[in-house]
Amino acid sequence: MSSMAGFIILLFIGVPVAFVLGLTTLIYIYSTGNIAALQSLPSKMFNGLQNFGFVAIPLFVLLGEIMNRGGITNRLIHFATVLIGHLRGGLAYVNVVANMFLAAIVGSANVQTAIMTKVIVPEMEKQGYDKEFSTALTASSSIMGPLIPPSMPFILYGVSSGVSIGSLFYAGIIPGILFALGFAVIIFVTFRKTKSNIIKRSSGKEILQSLLYVLPALFIPVLIMAGITTGVFTATESAAVAVFVAILIGAFVYKELKFKDVPGILLRTIITTSSVSFLLATTNIFGWALHLQGIPHMIADFFLNIAGSTLVFLILLNILLIVIGTFLEGPAGIIFLTPILLPIALQFGVDPIHLGAIIVINLTIGLMHPPFGTVLYIASANTGVSVERLSVKLIPFLLVMVGILLLITYVPATTTYIPSLFAPK
Template identity: 65%
Template sequence: MISGVGFFLLMIIGVPIAFVLGITALLYVYSTGNIAILQSMPSKMFNGLQNFGLVAIPMFILLGEIMNRGGITNRLIEFSKVIFGHLRGGLAYVNVVANMFLASIIGSANAQTAVMSQVVVPSMEKEGYKRDFSTALTAGSSIMGPLIPPSMPFIIYGVTAGVSIGSLFLAGILPGVLFAIGFGLYIYLIAKKENFPQSERVGWNKAVKSTLYVLPALSIPILIMAGITTGAFTATESAAIAAFFALIVGAFFYRELKWQHLPQILLRTIITTSTVTFLLATSNIFGWVLNFQRIPQLITDAFLFVADNAIVFLLLVNILLLVVGMFLEGVAALILLTPILLPAAASFGVDPVHLGVIIVINLTLGLLTPPVGTVLFIASAIAQVKIEHLVRRLVPFLAISFAILILITYVPWLTQWIPGMFNPQ
């Protein structure tokens, strides 16, 4: 009881989630008087981090930092402009496509929103788009970040659930494309009504030159997926190889990555990795407390009591995740809920890879909704758009996202087709 009250009080006053989990575990020990448990806590924290799959996290963070600093991100955005800029609402399409490209680099909705809000939103406003629409489109499209590989949430889920990270990467591709198609159709439907601008078509010479110039940048996500699908290397190994290749491209091909940039790149990688790793460590002892109290079993029994088939179960899971995602940071919610939902999902025959995609989509949508929607606040702050205006323009994108979420939930083929074609490690 004391630990439960402490958990919610710490959350309410804004204590970082990693400390909330650790302090709650200590409160449980204090309230039960079982001081002997303290001796096992350090080993529990350490043992939970002894997983080869976790090495992929710093590697993919390093990859994203190198590609951003090396000018690779900007090349991908410029390439999108050349291909789609001539259409009515061309820059809006560019926003969506560029988000797809960035998703294959960054793998984080928050980081992706920060980059696109700084680069694309000002360009769209300069061309005549309303700033609140441009910002809403940027924030909404960021949902593709954790879906199209590489993806930090998929890595964390894979390690927590004991599921192939390669399979999760492949499972997220088609859902990510569906979101891009959905947003693209919406742009097409409103382009004339809102009188979106239309740029001139670039000449063939410039298009060919731009394509050739962007090939080294495009080859990096292709290298990752080719290695995973062919079994040449694991998802973790692909991250290291891609980071090395991005270093070569940024330093020697585009010549924007300098040696003096490396200390800052490595420092940012270390800080981000340390934050995630500490959260994983404290979540291990918190999960241990939950298992000690049989919380996962009790929740599984509750699901089995309320739901009598997989359809109802998945509906309840979506509702639970959407609500939790509104109040709890995505990675923390992923770590907490995965061990709880997996046993119940297994009882209804839900594939763990399919469940992982559903969880990640739901928790990413939580980043777009108040009161704790970090993507919402990042986009609002950088683009200088009031939250209430941004939320209003986000409604159509959220409606499209919910529709696609339901489609993915009840059509497992959308997440299982591509992994079924390969046997990723």
């Protein structure tokens, strides 16, 4: 009880999640008097990181840093503007489409929000769009970051569950498209009677020029998926190849990546990777402490006793994940929950790929709402829109997210169909 109380108190006073997990473990050890267990903590933290699949994380982080510094973001937004900017509410559609493109590069909702709120929200405001709506749309569209491959949350789930990371990448494609379509419906309803904010239609020549201009950037996610699909690369190897190609494109095609940028790129990659690695290490010892207390067995017994069918299990699973997603960030939640939930889900006949999508989507939605939603606070800090006003504007988007989540939950083919096409025969 003392460790649980410590966990809740530390979270509510704003201690970073990685430290919360580590400190809660220490509280548990001291409360039980098992001081000798302290000697094994360093090895348990280190052993939790000894997995080749984790090498993909710094490589994909590095890839995102290189492509962002190489001027990719502005080219993607320009291409989306040329394609659909002439529609009513065109720049709002551009926001969603550009987020889809960026999701294929960044793979993180937090990073995507940080980039897009600085780039596209000011432009939408100049064009007369409501700042609060623009910020809410940008924050919501970032949910596609962890879904459309490559995706850091899917890498973490794959490593934690033993599921093919390539299959998980494919599992996120249809959900990502569904969320884009859902946001497009909100935009259509909002701007259906608006005659302003319309950009002049681009000519065929302008569209072709913009496509050729952005094609090298779009080639990289295609290369990643093609390499994994054909078996030429593992997910980790594809990340390394993509980094090499991104350097060539940024330095010699777009000519915006300079040698002087390398130290900053590497520093940001190290900081991000170190944060994730420390989180992985503390999650490992926290999970160990939970197992000593029998918490996973209690959760399993709860589901098995209450849920008499797969339908009920999936309802309870979504409720549990949404509640946990309110307090735990995505990576911590995935690493902590996957070993607990996967065996239970298998007993109810839930496909591991389908389960991964449900976990990732739920925990990503948790980033969008109070009290601890990091996407919410990043968007608020970058645009100046208060968290309270932004939370109100996010309500229609959250309702659409939950509706799509339920569709994905009860129609497993939305996540398993594409991976099945590329499964070994």
